[in-house]
Amino acid sequence: MPKSRRFGRSRFTLILLILASLTLLTLDYRDTGPVQGIRSAAGTVFSPFRAVGDTVATPFRNGWSGIFGYDDLEDENDELRREIDELKGQEIEDAAAAEENDELRRMADLPVSADIPRVTAEVVSAPLTDFDSTVEINKGSGDGIGRGMAVITDAGLVGRVTRVSGGRSRIVVITDPDFTGLGVRLVEGGDVGVATGGTDGALRVEDGIEADTQVERGDEVVTSGYEISDYPGNIPVGSVLSVGRTTDQTEQTLVIEPSADLDALRFVAVLLCDQDCG
Amino acid sequence: MVPLRVAVVAFVTLILQVSLVSQIEVLGARGNIILLFAIVAGLESDPERGAVAGFAAGLAFDLFLDTPAGLSALTLALVGYGVGSAKELVLRSSWVITLVLVASASILGTLLYAGLAVVVGVTVDAGSLPAIVGVIAAVSALLQKPMRWALRWAFGRDSRARSRDRSVFR
Numbered sequence: 001m002p003k004s005r006r007f008g009r010s011r012f013t014l015i016l017l018i019l020a021s022l023t024l025l026t027l028d029y030r031d032t033g034p035v036q037g038i039r040s041a042a043g044t045v046f047s048p049f050r051a052v053g054d055t056v057a058t059p060f061r062n063g064w065s066g067i068f069g070y071d072d073l074e075d076e077n078d079e080l081r082r083e084i085d086e087l088k089g090q091e092i093e094d095a096a097a098a099e100e101n102d103e104l105r106r107m108a109d110l111p112v113s114a115d116i117p118r119v120t121a122e123v124v125s126a127p128l129t130d131f132d133s134t135v136e137i138n139k140g141s142g143d144g145i146g147r148g149m150a151v152i153t154d155a156g157l158v159g160r161v162t163r164v165s166g167g168r169s170r171i172v173v174i175t176d177p178d179f180t181g182l183g184v185r186l187v188e189g190g191d192v193g194v195a196t197g198g199t200d201g202a203l204r205v206e207d208g209i210e211a212d213t214q215v216e217r218g219d220e221v222v223t224s225g226y227e228i229s230d231y232p233g234n235i236p237v238g239s240v241l242s243v244g245r246t247t248d249q250t251e252q253t254l255v256i257e258p259s260a261d262l263d264a265l266r267f268v269a270v271l272l273c274d275q276d277c278g
Numbered sequence: 279m280v281p282l283r284v285a286v287v288a289f290v291t292l293i294l295q296v297s298l299v300s301q302i303e304v305l306g307a308r309g310n311i312i313l314l315f316a317i318v319a320g321l322e323s324d325p326e327r328g329a330v331a332g333f334a335a336g337l338a339f340d341l342f343l344d345t346p347a348g349l350s351a352l353t354l355a356l357v358g359y360g361v362g363s364a365k366e367l368v369l370r371s372s373w374v375i376t377l378v379l380v381a382s383a384s385i386l387g388t389l390l391y392a393g394l395a396v397v398v399g400v401t402v403d404a405g406s407l408p409a410i411v412g413v414i415a416a417v418s419a420l421l422q423k424p425m426r427w428a429l430r431w432a433f434g435r436d437s438r439a440r441s442r443d444r445s446v447f448r
Contacts (some may be wrong), residue, residue, distance in 0.1 A: 010326035010359070017333045017355040024337075024348030025398055035347045042341040049289075053297030061301050128300040130307050130410040131395055131402060134344040162344055170344060177401030199403035 036163075040141075043165025054124070116232060117272040119143045123265045124168070133177075134162055134170040135265060143270075145169050148230060150271045156236035156259030157182075157223060158268050169270070173262050174237070175201050183224035184237050184256070189213040192224045195237065195256060201263075202241060205254040213252065215243050221256050232271060283432035284319070288335045291315045291425075296342060299417070307410040309417030310388070311425070312339045316354035317383045317418065318425045320361030321376065323433050332358030346398050353394060357387040376426075377419055384418040385411050 028035045121143075125136035139145055141164045151158040151171050159173040172179055179197035184205060186192075193208025209215065219240045225233015238256040246253055291311055299309045315335050320328025332354030340347045361383050388411050392402045 010324065010329070010362075013326045014329050014355065014359045017329055018352060021333070021348040021352030021355065024340075024351065025346050028347040029398065039341050039347070042338075046342070049293055050296060053293035057294075057298035057301070060298060064302050125296070126301055126303070127308075128296060128339075128343055129310065129345070130406070130414075131392065131400060132343050132345055172344060177403070178399075199401065199405070 039163060040165045043140075043163070043168060047165065047167050117144075118269045119145065119272060120267060120269050121145075121169075122267055123171075133175070134172050136168055136170050137268060137270070138168060139270065140165050140167045140169050142166055144272045145270050146272075149273065150231045150235070151268050152235055152271065153260045153265070153268050155261065156238065157231065158260050158262065158265065160230065161270060171268070173197075174203060175258060175262055181230060182237070183226050183231070184221045185224040185233075186213070186215060186240075187220040187222055189215060189219075192226065193254070195221075201258075203238060203256040203258065205256065206246065207251055207253075209252040209254060211245070211249065211251055215240060215252060215254065217241065217243070221254070232273075280432065280434055283434070284331055284429070285334075287428045287432045288315060288331070288338065290428075291335065292338055295339070304413050304417075305409045306406060307413035309421075310384075310414045311417070311421060312336065312350065313354065313357065313384060313387050313391075313414065314380070314418045314421060314425050315429075316358040317361050317380055317387065318422060318429050320358040320363075320383075321365055321379070322426060322429045323362065324366065325359045325362030327433070328358030328362035329355045330358070332356075345395060345400055349391065349394055349398060349400075353387060353391040356390065357383060360386075377422065380422045381415045381419045384415040388414050 024035065119139055121137035121139035123135050124138045127133050127135060137151075145161055145164050147161055147164055149161045151160060157174055159171045159176070159179065161169050162172040163170040174182060174195070174197060176197045177199050180194075182195040182203070184193055184195045184203075186209065189209075191209045191213050193205040195203040195205050198204055205221075217240055221237045221240065223231040223233055223235040223237060225231070236259040238258040241255045241257045244253040244255075245251070291314075295311050299311050302308065312335050316328065316332030319331035319335075323331070333351050336350035336352070336354035337348070340350045343350065361379065364379065364383075389407075392407060392410075396402050
């Protein structure tokens with residue numbers, strides 16, 4: 001085939017592929033069309049092959065971690081020893097505090113999150129690319145998990161379910177730069193704001209915190225639990241790292257460090273309810 | 279037979295990416311052998327087949343990501359086409375030039391992906407881009423040889439005939 005004709009044909013093919021990609025991007029952006037369904041089906045079909053791949057790859061992954069993570073493990077070990085010593089001293093004090101806490105709960109009749117149905121899952125995959133911060137868990141729609149459900153650990157809120165297939169789900173964590181719409185409340189002041197993710201592993205509250213509210217570093221922040229919120233109330237979100245002011249000085253801005261260790265997730269619980277769990 | 283063999287290589291590459299390469303962090307970044315697949319497809323065939331192979335592999339990868347569907351497909355179609363064109367217009371075969379081409383295409387492909395991601399509303403941390411680009415280029419350079427073997431097998435005789443031609447410039 002003459003070179004000019006071949007180039008003409010290849011350009012035509014490229015234009016078709018670009019148009020197909022743009023169509024897909026548009027459909028997915030508008031959350032219409034079959035894209036979500038195809039993603040879910042692909043996840044289910046691919047799952048057995050993925051399991052085989054994970055089995056084969058695990059020794060290599062462990063080998064890599066063993067070689068390059070040894071220093072980290074040593075440091076972590078030392079840190080854990082120190083923590084155990086501290087915990088031993090705190091044990092008696094904590095037992096008394098727990099008893100007092102239980103008594104206060106009963107007296108104040110606080111909503112108990114243990115009533116909310118949940119499923120425990122293991123985190124089986126890190127983000128797949130450097131531009132994606134979702135993690136994967138080993139439970140899916142077969143376990144009752146649905147899109148938008150809140151994911152927590154014993155330390156606090158982790159994120160929400162963004163995609164579900166038969167046996168696996170992907171979780172977008174609360175520090176994802178594109179994570180939006182997390183209603184939070186200051187435990188001390190009671191002010192309510194909306195937190196968003198950032199690129200530095202922290203959350204930001206840009207509005208909703210009154211200028212005269214007393215906020216200090218270390219103050220606890222929980223989910224607001226308002227009717228329009230996607231999450232049940234009083235789930236620990238994090239603690240205040242720093243306090244600032246909006247440009248017009250009318251409100252305070254907060255930087256929040258998440259309570260849950262999002263870089264070392266192993267087991268999480270998915271709350272099997274949507275807005276109705278509050 | 280060629281499309282089937284290419285699909286087999288793409289499928290194995292996808293499993294390796296998801297189960298192994300994505301799970302290993304180096305300097306806070308991960309390799310991307312799906313991008314390498316598109317680059318080598320362009321290198322071992324022609325612009326048209328490079329674009330189609332890149333598009334298909336990117337589309338399959340998109341199904342597992344939280345970024346908008348079509349983003350990897352668009353990027354990898356352009357990368358496959360670009361590498362196929364660059365090879366056809368300038369060079370034929372030399373391991374140094376191939377290595378440089380693979381590394382350069384990895385860098386440009388990653389930056390293109392990041393740029394397109396920003397356009398469609400994905401937040402990209404510009405501060406971490408140098409590490410991401412560096413790690414992806416290094417992993418691509420390291421693994422380009424086995425990927426070339428696999429895709430030479432997949433594309434068959436055409437690819438082998440091209441690789442025997444030793445002249446560097448047209």
